[in-house]
Amino acid sequence: MRLIASDLDGTIIGRDGRISPRTVRAFRDAADAGVQIVFVTGRPPRWLAPLREQIGHEGVVICSNGAVLYDLAADRVLSAQTVPHRDLFAAREIILGLHPHVAFAAETTEGFQLEPGFVESGSVELLGGIVPRPLHESLEAGDSVVKFLARGGELEPDAFLAQVLPAVSHLVAVTHSAVGVPLLEMARPGINKAVTLADYAASLDIAAEDVVAFGDMPNDIEMLEWAGHGYAMASGHPWAIEAARFQAPAFEDDGVAQILETRLALL
Template sequence: MRLIASDIDGTILGHDGLISPRTVDAFAAAAEAGIEIVFVTGRPPRWLDPIRQQLGHTGTVICSNGAVTYDLGAEKILESHVVPWETVEQVRAIVSELAPQSYFALESLSGLHIEDGFYGSRAPRSDSEVAPAVLLPEMADAGIVKLLAVRHTGSADDYLDLVAPHLASLIAVTHSAPDLALLEMGALGVNKAVTLAQYAAARGIDAADVVAFGDMPNDIEMLAWAGSGYALASGHPQALAAAALCAPRFEDDGVAQVIEARLAALRVG
């Protein structure tokens, strides 16, 4: 174990915005043992305060499902994969035809741009830096890293099954919201695993030496790629099916339990 790669929401961070003291201690022990740590999330860079404030992490974070590599300490984008405006238009047209009650938003390198109706009856995050707007071609100048589509009925699984087969040649499609029919779409061929593999290779770390944790469909490729990919027992069935290993539930500090056990095994070895 040379590198720990962990998802954030539902894996180490709860709906209350907190990381448990046991999990904080486990990551600190891993860092003290010389193990590199990288977080791999669907979140944009501006939503990383829990990692910085609660874990003291100031290293690299792979954001937006692999589309952005971010230096948290320097608050600097190191690399990004953007979606062309032509692709945005094509995808919106296809999704709107298949699911007419869809609403869209664009996550760019400068913020979030939403269509009216995107949030429905839900209140936007107070720290989301939302810029309500009609989605316009000039927004591509800011670097579109994620196209979001939501409908306010049904499940994300059903929504994904409906539209993904029609988008396979245009854009990468996944989801990570457990209670919302929200799709996350990024540059074709980009996902958490692709960017994590590049990150590890640049440091001379093989997949066999990577321990990864996740809980949702946007973690599937990462969990399959890592030498030791753990899906949390509380996670989505597709994540559990993709991972070779299973960690205890989030509520039981599953990630901390695995890290503690693996560090103990290293000490014995």
Template structure:
């Protein structure tokens, strides 16, 4: 195995926001053994403090579900794929037809733009005060939207995605990744985690057979399917578990660390596979 790709929230970041000492040690061992480490997250750049705190200036992070490539060591944006302003307007119109009470926000290369009513329950999605969202504004266009967010308070996330997903897919990629809140995440139509990871790995001369990836939510589906060794967390969404070839114990059981330890210790001839969240 030459590259370890891992989601953050629900995969190595626990419900209390922490990364366990065992997980930190497993990643450090993997890096010391010569494996490349890349975190592939739906989080924006400004939410990378847990990675910095746990691993220091580790290197490159793929953010915003693949829309952003960020050099953590140099603290520099390497690349960003943004959504065309006209596509944002059309996406909003499609969503409002299906869900008239939907609220919106936009993550740009520079910060967060909040629509009216979006941040009512800000603690649930980690948002903070941001610029007022105006889809036609020059500021939004100049900054470039890397993730467009839509929230429903009447449907579950899966139902919300089912209601609008097919109508949106010609304009944007659309997924969701938050437990306990109905929040759709949209990006450039050609963006998902697997596309960004594939391009990053190719730059290192690494193919999918040499990649092990970990994730837990629908925004990880393509990455888990692309990687030669895709592990869904047993504590994750059923769609992620169905998409992955292997299953790791849940995040609270240090599932990623346990799989990496098994590989590093060479105790098995193939990637270790858990049958469920209670396996020890």
């Protein structure tokens, strides 16, 4: 074990935003043992405070499902894989043809833009004063979109993904990671967590077989398949569990910490 690659939400971070003391201790022990650590998340860079405040991580983070490589210590984007606006709007029209009441948003390296109906009206205040507007009005030519989002109202998440994926896969890569929420996350074709993680590991001269990865949702599948030791959380999505070679105990049982403690004892 030379590199640990871990998802955040549902893997080490709970819905309350907390990381358990046992999990914090396991990651700090791994770092003290000389193991490289990279967190690999669907979150944008602005939502990484728990890593700093609870674990004390100051290294690289792979954000936005692999579209962004971020230096947490320097607070800067190292690289970004963006979705061309023409492809974004073409995918938007196709999705609306399937489900006319879907609302959209765009995560950019500069911020966040959302359309009316994407979040509940009372939640807009929590987004830092962002005014919902149609994306063709709010997105400017120079905005670098790293994640395109579609929210499907009352649709079932897996069914929503299954319907949209074949219709737009020539334009964008599609996945989802929000438990019980019909929220599709789209990126430039060919971009996912595994692609960026593989490049990052190669930059450290670390092979896939020396990587231990943890995840719980469909957006983790490629990463769990690529890593030599990919662990799906027992509490995770059935697709992730099916794809992974190994299974970690549930999030509620500090599953990641349990696996790391066992592996560190063998170093």
